[in-house]
Every structure is written in structure tokens, then in C-alpha cells.
Amino acid sequence: MRITKKQLEESVAYLQNKGFDQPEIGIVLGTGLGKLVHEIENPIEAHYNHIPFFPLATVEFHTGKLIYGTIAGKKVVVMEGRFHLYEGYDFLDITYSIRVMHLLGIQRLFISNAAGAINLDYQKGDMMLIEDHINLQGGSPLAFGNVAEFGDRFVDMLEPYDTKMCKQLKSIAEREGITLRSGVYASVVGPQLETKAEYRMLKILGADAVGMSTVPEVIVANHLRLPIVAVSVLTDECDPDNLQPVNIQEIIEIAGKTEPKMIKLFTELIKEI
Numbered sequence: 001m002r003i004t005k006k007q008l009e010e011s012v013a014y015l016q017n018k019g020f021d022q023p024e025i026g027i028v029l030g031t032g033l034g035k036l037v038h039e040i041e042n043p044i045e046a047h048y049n050h051i052p053f054f055p056l057a058t059v060e061f062h063t064g065k066l067i068y069g070t071i072a073g074k075k076v077v078v079m080e081g082r083f084h085l086y087e088g089y090d091f092l093d094i095t096y097s098i099r100v101m102h103l104l105g106i107q108r109l110f111i112s113n114a115a116g117a118i119n120l121d122y123q124k125g126d127m128m129l130i131e132d133h134i135n136l137q138g139g140s141p142l143a144f145g146n147v148a149e150f151g152d153r154f155v156d157m158l159e160p161y162d163t164k165m166c167k168q169l170k171s172i173a174e175r176e177g178i179t180l181r182s183g184v185y186a187s188v189v190g191p192q193l194e195t196k197a198e199y200r201m202l203k204i205l206g207a208d209a210v211g212m213s214t215v216p217e218v219i220v221a222n223h224l225r226l227p228i229v230a231v232s233v234l235t236d237e238c239d240p241d242n243l244q245p246v247n248i249q250e251i252i253e254i255a256g257k258t259e260p261k262m263i264k265l266f267t268e269l270i271k272e273i
């Protein structure tokens with residue numbers, strides 16, 4: 001596996017020609033969490049399938065667009081829909097967009113996702129600030145031949161999430177009366193949900209939430225030294241002793257109900273930056 005600078009430059013040139021001019025903040029929106037795009041002023045859209053070298057968008061829940069514009073006067077680029085390993089992509093595919101947004105000029109990355117609650121003090125419909133993670137996806141987006149052309153090969157993961165933005169988000173939540181839990185996010189490949197035994201294992205490992213995304217993007221953002229803030233919307237409770245059948249429709253519905261609070265947190269943080 002390889003990435004070339006030339007490919008990235010072509011993707012970036014395509015977007016710059018469309019008017020994607022020096023965005024400050026990149027935002028990745030998770031499953032059921034697309035409505036933040038309505039907050040974007042003067043939007044310019046680029047469908048993933050039209051951007052050179054972008055992976056082709058497949059999942060029906062995502063419309064698959066990169067949208068440029070302003071929120072609260074700041075230039076942003078928003079990924080409406082992300083790429084997952086479970087769609088058959090590899091680690092380089094699912095993180096390609098992070099490298100493109102970085103080359104466009106972003107200086108910070110905001111990430112959202114839908115996740116299951118492993119910590120049973122947390123409930124579905126809660127949000128959780130990700131303060132650390134466990135990579136259970138069995139690979140790395142930095143395990144490729146020419147990685148050293150793009151940054152360090154051995155990347156420090158001491159503070160993968162930006163402590164200053166985490167603090168800011170916590171105080172915004174307090175000020176706005178929004179419950180914001182915090183904890184460790186474990187990433188799995190999916191797309192099947194976990195067995196009871198796997199949920200027990202995840203708890204023993206120290207996870208508070210589990211999902212099928214985010215960690216590869218965070219690893220690449222650390223490679224690029226991009227400060228990150230990431231929030232999970234907890235869409236189901238993973239209680240191995242009382243496990244309920246989950247359906248994806250319900251997960252999307254709960255994400256949608258929680259979404260206005262997530263939008264509030266992100267827009268207030270954009271204002272403060």
C-alpha cells in the first residue's frame with residue numbers, strides 16, 4: 001500500500017478550483033449526524049465520487065459529500081459521511097480525506113460518531129467526549145511503505161485528543177446545560193455488533209464506548225500533528241446481562257435525536273476558536 005503526494009495534490013487542486021479556500025477547521029460527521037451541514041453558510045459542495053482519488057462512496061446512510069463554507073465566521077470543510085473498513089475499504093482509503101483536508105489548510109479536526117455505551121452509567125442519547133482510545137481494528141493507517149514521506153513513522157500517542165479543546169468543550173457543555181460524559185472509545189471493524197462476550201471483554205479492557213470508526217482518522221491526524229476533538233453519541237446500551245436486539249434504524253434515530261446538542265457543542269467551540 002502506498003499514497004503519493006501527486007494524488008493528494010490532484011485531489012486538493014480539484015477542491016481549490018471549486019473554491020475550497022484555506023479552511024481552518026475540518027469536521028467529520030458520523031452516522032445519523034449530518035444536520036450540522038445546515039449551519040454552513042455559503043456552502044460549496046463536492047461529491048466524493050467527483051474528487052480525484054477519493055474512495056467511491058457506498059453506504060446508503062451517507063450522502064458522501066465534502067462541503068466547504070463558514071460557520072460562525074470561520075472557514076470550515078465538513079465531511080458529510082465517512083468511509084469505514086466494513087465497507088471493504090482499507091486503512092489508507094478511509095483516512096485519505098483527512099490528509100486532503102490537512103493539505104487544504106485545516107488546523108483542527110472535529111469528529112463525531114455513533115457508538116454503543118459499554119460504561120453502563122451512561123445512557124443511550126448521552127454524548128461522550130473521547131479522551132483516549134483503544135484500536136481494535138487490527139491494523140494501522142500508518143503501516144504503509146512510504147509513510148516517512150508524510151511525517152514520522154513512529155507516532156507518539158501520548159495525547160491523541162487535544163486537551164485544550166477537550167476542556168473547552170466540557171465548559172461549553174456545562175454552560176449550556178448539556179450532559180457530556182467522557183471516556184475511552186474502542187474501535188472495532190464491524191459491521192456486526194458485538195457478542196455478549198465481546199462486550200464483557202471491552203469493559204474489562206477499559207472501554208466506555210465502542211464503535212466502528214474514528215480511530216484511524218485520529219491516528220492520521222496525530223501523524224499530521226492536527227489537534228483533534230471527538231464526540232460519540234451513545235446510541236445503544238451494551239449490557240451483556242440484559243442485551244436487547246439493536247437495529248440500525250434505531251441507532252440512527254437516537255443519533256438524530258441527540259444531534260441538536262452535538263451541533264450546539266461544535267458550533268460553540270467553533271466560535272471560541
Ligand code: HPA
Pocket residue numbers: 114115116117188190193194210211212235236238251
Ligand atoms: N458496537 C459497535 N458499533 C456501534 C455500536 C455498538 O454497540 N453502537 C453504535 N455503533
